[in-house]
Amino acid sequence: MGTSRSKHMPQALKDIDEFDQKTAAEYEEAFKSGGMSQLNKKIDADIDKWRNIPVNIAVTGNSGVGKSSFINSFRGLKAMSKDAAAVGVNETTLEPTKYMHPNNNNIALWDLPGIGTEKFPKETYLEKVDFEKYDCFLIITANRFTENDIWLAKEVQNLKKKFFFIRTKMNTEVENNQNDYGKSKSETVKEIQEDMTQQVTEKRFENVKVYLIDNRSDQDYDFPKLIEDMIKEAPKWKQEAMALTMTTLTEDLINRKRRALRKRILIVALGSAAGGTVPMPGASLAVDTAIIMKEVDIYKQQFGINDESLKKTASSLKQAFDNVKGGLRTGGATVAMISHFATTLAASECAEKVTAFVLPVLGSIIAAGISYGSTVSILRSLLDECVSDARDINKQLKIKMSESNPS
Numbered sequence: 544m545g546t547s548r549s550k551h552m553p554q555a556l557k558d559i560d561e562f563d564q565k566t567a568a569e570y571e572e573a574f575k576s577g578g579m580s581q582l583n584k585k586i587d588a589d590i591d592k593w594r595n596i597p598v599n600i601a602v603t604g605n606s607g608v609g610k611s612s613f614i615n616s617f618r619g620l621k622a623m624s625k626d627a628a629a630v631g632v633n634e635t636t637l638e639p640t641k642y643m644h645p646n647n648n649n650i651a652l653w654d655l656p657g658i659g660t661e662k663f664p665k666e667t668y669l670e671k672v673d674f675e676k677y678d679c680f681l682i683i684t685a686n687r688f689t690e691n692d693i694w695l696a697k698e699v700q701n702l703k704k705k706f707f708f709i710r711t712k713m714n715t716e717v718e719n720n721q722n723d724y725g726k727s728k729s730e731t732v733k734e735i736q737e738d739m740t741q742q743v744t745e746k747r748f749e750n751v752k753v754y755l756i757d758n759r760s761d762q763d764y765d766f767p768k769l770i771e772d773m774i775k776e777a778p779k780w781k782q783e784a785m786a787l788t789m790t791t792l793t794e795d796l797i798n799r800k801r802r803a804l805r806k807r808i809l810i811v812a813l814g815s816a817a818g819g820t821v822p823m824p825g826a827s828l829a830v831d832t833a834i835i836m837k838e839v840d841i842y843k844q845q846f847g848i849n850d851e852s853l854k855k856t857a858s859s860l861k862q863a864f865d866n867v868k869g870g871l872r873t874g875g876a877t878v879a880m881i882s883h884f885a886t887t888l889a890a891s892e893c894a895e896k897v898t899a900f901v902l903p904v905l906g907s908i909i910a911a912g913i914s915y916g917s918t919v920s921i922l923r924s925l926l927d928e929c930v931s932d933a934r935d936i937n938k939q940l941k942i943k944m945s946e947s948n949p950s
């Protein structure tokens with residue numbers, strides 16, 4: 544391994560490294576043992592494997608602090624959406640209540656009952672809510688942390704689990720401070736950050752951040768950073784699933800998504816090559832346009848540049864939808880765009896990838912269909928176009944958020 548090898552490796556060998564030698568060998572094995580049908584079965588199973596990794600997140604805090612609202616925002620839902628958690632109701636949660644992410648049934652938020660009720664006394668609280676099952680605890684307040692919040696954080700820390708302190712309703716604070724004292728958004732944010740930091744320092748938490756958010760503005764304040772850090776602090780094997788599930792975009796999340804999707808390309812292309820392809824009209828390379836279009840739709844959804852997400856972005860940017868969409872490289876990604884990539888790709892580059900494939904059996908399947916190398920190259924180019932668009936949108940949103948007061 545190491546850099547000296549990778550420096551001189553042909554591109555296809557680097558692909559295999561990225562694919563991971565072990566995974567590639569599993570494909571080889573699948574084909575040897577059950578031929579094409581077994582290989583296709585494995586490809587189908589692997590392509591959406593990330594949806595089978597369980598992530599459980601506990602949400603705690605007093606009534607009215609915004610737990611249900613947070614649960615909805617995290618899931619990309621508004622209070623009025625179907626399946627949203629009921630907001631503003633003064634109910635007491637009697638049992639941990641599970642809310643699944645719409646993009647992934649295995650990523651769940653759990654609205655936990657309050658600490659110290661008759662059914663959940665402090666002494667047995669963690670056992671009763673089955674603390675072992677949670678990957679992390681979100682401790683939410685809309686003002687100061689309560690004694691119970693602090694108690695829970697200490698317990699969770701002792702149990703070597705992760706927790707995140709969250710302060711909601713920032714828009715309200717910013718608005719009030721603006722009206723009452725003429726303070727700017729950044730002044731209010733700084734003030735509250737200092738106050739919250741002091742609160743947790745007094746309670747002897749070291750280097751513990753308090754995330755300031757507003758549940759109605761999931762692209763503002765520390766909301767994106769919170770999602771980013773929740774993923775960073777999760778066990779390694781769960782990070783990819785979380786990154787692909789969440790639609791929040793930060794530079795770090797864009798990179799995580801890109802890495803995961805590049806790996807996916809190698810499997811998709813293998814399926815495409817194994818399936819045999821019909822040459823594209825006008826292109827010298829044989830690629831399966833339907834497969835490519837389907838993947839591009841996934842990229843657009845992942846990077847928030849599908850129509851649905853762009854509508855939301857346009858409204859945050861206070862711009863017309865057509866304007867935002869028209870400014871994107873992939874705004875009109877169609878068969879024509881793929882065709883363009885296919886025709887401009889150097890055939891030699893694809894041929895190199897095909898012949899240099901290291902595994903003997905898979906290598907021969909892939910060599911049989913020239914489409915492997917071309918599919919990989921085209922998908923990578925399209926992926927990077929989507930990444931560039933995501934970065935542009937993100938930059939615009941950041942600028943907008945920093946200059947504007949809540950509306």
Ligand SMILES: Nc1nc2c(ncn2[C@@H]2O[C@H](COP(=O)(O)OP(=O)(O)O)[C@@H](O)[C@H]2O)c(=O)[nH]1
Nearest residue numbers: 606607608609610611612630631711712757758
């Ligand atoms: N402005 C603003 N209002 C919020 C926020 N979070 C919750 N709310 C409102 O606060 C009330 C209580 O929220 P809810 O999510 O039901 O709190 P829960 O009792 O902790 O589940 C509702 O009227 C919400 O609309 C926030 O971040 N900003």
Ligand SMILES: [Mg+2]
Nearest residue numbers: 610611629630
């Ligand atoms: Mg609630």
